[in-house]
Amino acid sequence: MKEYVTEIIKIDESLIEEGNIDSLKELPALQRAAELLKEGEVVAFPTETVYGLGADATNPEAIKKIYQAKGRPQDNPLIVHIAAFNELDGLVKGSLNPLAERLIKAFWPGPLTIVVDKREIIPDETTAGLDSVAIRMPDHPLTRAIIQLAGVPIAAPSANKSGAPSPTRAEHVFADLQGRIPLILDGGPARVGLESTVVDVRSERVQILRPGGVSREEIREVIGAYLYEPGEEAGSIKKSRTAEKPLSPGMKYRHYSPETPLFIIKDESSLKKLLQSGLPENTALILSDEWASKYGPGLKDIKVIKMGPRERPELIAAGIFQLLRYLDTLSLDRAYIEAIPEKGIGEAIMNRIRKASSRE
Ligand code: AMP
Ligand code: MG
Numbered sequence: 001m002k003e004y005v006t007e008i009i010k011i012d013e014s015l016i017e018e019g020n021i022d023s024l025k026e027l028p029a030l031q032r033a034a035e036l037l038k039e040g041e042v043v044a045f046p047t048e049t050v051y052g053l054g055a056d057a058t059n060p061e062a063i064k065k066i067y068q069a070k071g072r073p074q075d076n077p078l079i080v081h082i083a084a085f086n087e088l089d090g091l092v093k094g095s096l097n098p099l100a101e102r103l104i105k106a107f108w109p110g111p112l113t114i115v116v117d118k119r120e121i122i123p124d125e126t127t128a129g130l131d132s133v134a135i136r137m138p139d140h141p142l143t144r145a146i147i148q149l150a151g152v153p154i155a156a157p158s159a160n161k162s163g164a165p166s167p168t169r170a171e172h173v174f175a176d177l178q179g180r181i182p183l184i185l186d187g188g189p190a191r192v193g194l195e196s197t198v199v200d201v202r203s204e205r206v207q208i209l210r211p212g213g214v215s216r217e218e219i220r221e222v223i224g225a226y227l228y229e230p231g232e233e234a235g236s237i238k239k240s241r242t243a244e245k246p247l248s249p250g251m252k253y254r255h256y257s258p259e260t261p262l263f264i265i266k267d268e269s270s271l272k273k274l275l276q277s278g279l280p281e282n283t284a285l286i287l288s289d290e291w292a293s294k295y296g297p298g299l300k301d302i303k304v305i306k307m308g309p310r311e312r313p314e315l316i317a318a319g320i321f322q323l324l325r326y327l328d329t330l331s332l333d334r335a336y337i338e339a340i341p342e343k344g345i346g347e348a349i350m351n352r353i354r355k356a357s358s359r360e
Helices: 013-018 021-025 028-038 060-070 098-107 141-150 170-177 216-226 234-240 268-277 289-298 313-327 346-356
Strands: 007-010 043-045 052-056 079-081 112-117 132-136 183-186 197-200 207-210 262-265 283-287 303-306 334-338
Touching: 007 170, 013 021, 013 141, 021 028, 021 141, 028 043, 028 052, 028 141, 028 183, 043 141, 043 170, 052 060, 052 141, 098 112, 098 216, 170 183, 170 313, 262 268, 262 346, 268 289, 283 289, 283 313, 289 303, 303 313, 313 346
Parallel strands: 007 183, 043 183, 079 132, 112 197, 262 334, 283 303, 283 334
Antiparallel strands: 043 052, 112 132, 197 207
């Protein structure tokens, strides 16, 4: 694999806050990023969900570089990012399901990815051989400015080493991919902190393939009974799920994992039992602010890491990947993390925590 001297360029945060895509497009750093993308190179940049590692979604050679840089399994397809609604037509085969139209009207730009039938312009490399493609329009002016300058749809998975916690800051990308990619644009911390919600919109009802930044409740508000609820998918969808063509190939992998073995505390009585049994040395407890104030003061020799308020799960979401990376700097033997209610974005948080955790 080619070696690079990885450059990080900091983008003025006030320009990002202003949100003026045209003035961002004037920046030499963005023009450089776009040139690299057009030449078939990879570039890391912020989105509102997490940092992405982008490449021209229509260029098979460029796409291969994403898989190489991340060490990503070949059968895990990529999400294609666009900058405007009208770019969708060129990528979708046939007409768009009206349910999909309602969803993108409600949530784009934003952390919702739709899976649709793909046109030929998207090569098999991008979709890992599937006939479908996952597409989203990100809600970050810097990301959209880069896509516009590059003039092509941009495939971008999270910019981390495959299996590691997703990057929510430029330094996380550097830690994982230094020497493996030419450029990182630093746009400050990612706002949402978790990846997009992936929905399959190819049939008469919509299925959530991966929970993420847009919650089940928010989707339900838009399409009501046209959303499959957990368990309901069982019949028709399970039948269509064959070994060769799983619905969302990426979901089978262990993901987001810290090196430190992580175990889930499923409720308050489990926490009490755990504390009574006496925790071994060199252990950390990752608790909500509420439980940390309630149980933390009585604990000696146990490191308590606060993850944010149970009442404000969006704050937990914004910091969870950074917290998992921080955990690995502490050289602990193990850590326990509190389960939070699976409401709103809590569903996506618990999905990531489960994948990050070891099973006993
Ligand atoms: P990542 O880019 O790592 O956040 O992961 C992308 C997610 O989207 C994975 O869970 C993939 O399995 C899923 N995905 C991407 N393309 C498709 C597709 N064509 N059909 C179903 N799921 C997809
Ligand atoms: Mg990822």
